[in-house]
Amino acid sequence: MSYILGIETSCDETAAAVLKDGRHLLSGIVGYQWEIHNRYGGIVPELACRRHIEVIYPITEEAVKKADITLNNLTAIAVTSGPGLIGALLVGVSFAKSLSYALKIPLISVNHLEGHLWAISLEKRVQRPFIGLVVSGGHTNLYIVEDIGRYQLIGSTFDDAAGEAFDKVAKVLGLGYPGGPAIERCAASGDPKAIAFPRALSKKKGFDFSFSGIKTAVISYVRDRYAISHVDEIPDVLKGEERVKADIAAGFQQAVVDILVSKTINAACETGINRVVISGGVACNRLLRKEMDLQTQKHKIKVYVPGPKYCTDNAGMIAWLGYKYYKKGIFADLRLNPDAQSSIG
């Protein structure tokens, strides 16, 4: 019998989970920090770190308690060592190291992106190889996933991540943070065809993305329409213009979704791999899920999207990979350091 504790603190969520025998997720606790960062329109690293320090132990304790075991029952500890905010990662890694030392159990280092790629495994088994799209506030990466530890990065963004574009456009429009849900709510009453925003690189070969141009197109659109001189004036001129705001949000969301869907399907078609896994915070977006379902059906591609709680940052996915590496005997030692820019593939 094995109990793997997973710890994840790469950004603004403090998470701990206990996985039994590599299959049964006994607990998964996530401490969100939205209320702390909301007024800044984005994550403030210093505040995120302080919060991680405050809650990491209580959250771990809660995860262990909910799993109905004690710390002494743990078999190994898996922790996200990157990529992410260096200070935030440091909290999780230091905590995991101390716990591993105190309990005299192995420490396992897991890459955050790898975690997202396999998060679906907490719900169902996906045959390998598959095409994996990790789409979040920090990443927009397309991979060929051959097996655990074997990845090939075939596409990434030239500039902003898709989730970053959501956050920035939401801030420009004065919709608040996090941008994804805010845009989605606002777009619900809008017409996605009312304003045509560009689909960057859509005609280009390859699987790379660019989202900075759409953000700028949104800004230009509002500037021209209301003849204003600075971005910061936008929320004010849009006050009472609910219709326009909704149309902008809907048009923007549709453009981002179209790009994500078409590149992912192209990747599946060109590689002949007819299984696609989507994960990361942006994978919670309902339009993306709907369009991905619709378009993949046309191409006879099977699409797998984890439930929202496994799309966003969580420790269950870290524990799942931790178990796999535990079985392979791949461990980290107490010299483990976080790496803010670590990559896979």
Next chain:
Amino acid sequence: MGYKIQVYTKSVAETISIGRSLGRILSSGDVVCLTGELGAGKTYFVKGLAGGLGVIGIRGKGVTSPTFIIIREYKGRLPLYHIDLYRIGVVEDLRDIGMEEVIYGRGVTAIEWAERIADRLPDERIEITLRYEDKKTRLIEMTAFGRHHTQVLKKTAGELEKIADKR
């Protein structure tokens, strides 16, 4: 007031090209501070600057937005530290990301949203201000502070004139 030059660019490609000219001339310890609203082209200017420094980046993309992790480090002719203060809300953050270590180190540092720490920028630096003129056009204003950075900017101005003459 420092030495100043102004250039209009008509496309993202032109903004990148101006950055590249500056990047070719930058030397160890140089600091470039960028100011300009969202969508002005700061990251694309740094993309060019990185190209001039020989940075390749992930699959040849050069730099990408550092917003998410605040600071990214690249290998080129010189190390490039690309800092983004977009999400920095409180002053203590600067120590947290090790910014002073980087600014006074041997690499080149490019700081986006530098105006947020205006009172804490080094005395010697190049300031780049990107102004939105219309959908495509940006006014790029470059100002040098300190003798060395003035030399760098004068050389860059020379290079830009040569390029303009060729056209």
